Amino acid sequence: GAGVSQSPSNKVTEKGKDVELRCDPISGHTALYWYRQSLGQGLEFLIYFQGNSAPDKSGLPSDRFSAERTGGSVSTLTIQRTQQEDSAVYLCASSLSVGNQPQHFGDGTRLSIL
């Protein structure tokens, strides 16, 4: 497709399980961003990639969160030993390059931890 694709769209899992969220950016976009949005809130920056490298991981809430990007394309965000406070919508965005560029968002993964 032409836009940013995220999967799954919804994920319900038990506390303590690991989850993996996937983002497929727009073809040719070198920059990729992950955000978290809690109910009724703005977006909380998690991490961004320029190509396969992640210059800024400052937003990752804890060491249970990790992300990787391979081949300059698909990215996965992994949350280990999930906690209830991890429940949120996880949004991915991509842009042609970093800096002064509009970001194009996917529709997010709604994660619910029971």
Place this chain on the structure above:
Amino acid sequence: SQQGEEDPQALSIQEGENATMNCSYKTSINNLQWYRQNSGRGLVHLILIRSNEREKHSGRLRVTLDTSKKSSSLLITASRAADTASYFCATDASGGGSEKLVFGKGTKLTVNP
């Protein structure tokens, strides 16, 4: 802390009226962007205004930027029911060495038919 803060938090108007949303931020910026989010969807980029610009138009949208007051406004003219959404401003941080955007909590706009 949040870089961008929008106000009001919620705004309800009648179709055909204008809607004005404001955004304030704390540090120097390279640019400021406005995004729209429909319920259950991702964000859609509306407009980007650079720090050396004061006003920008796109269709029914008008954005102003006052860097001396560290504030921006988004005006939607002749609103339509389809404009019902949450609107967010987002800022980068000039010289910060990072390309991340910092988003406010948004203004929830309801346009009543």
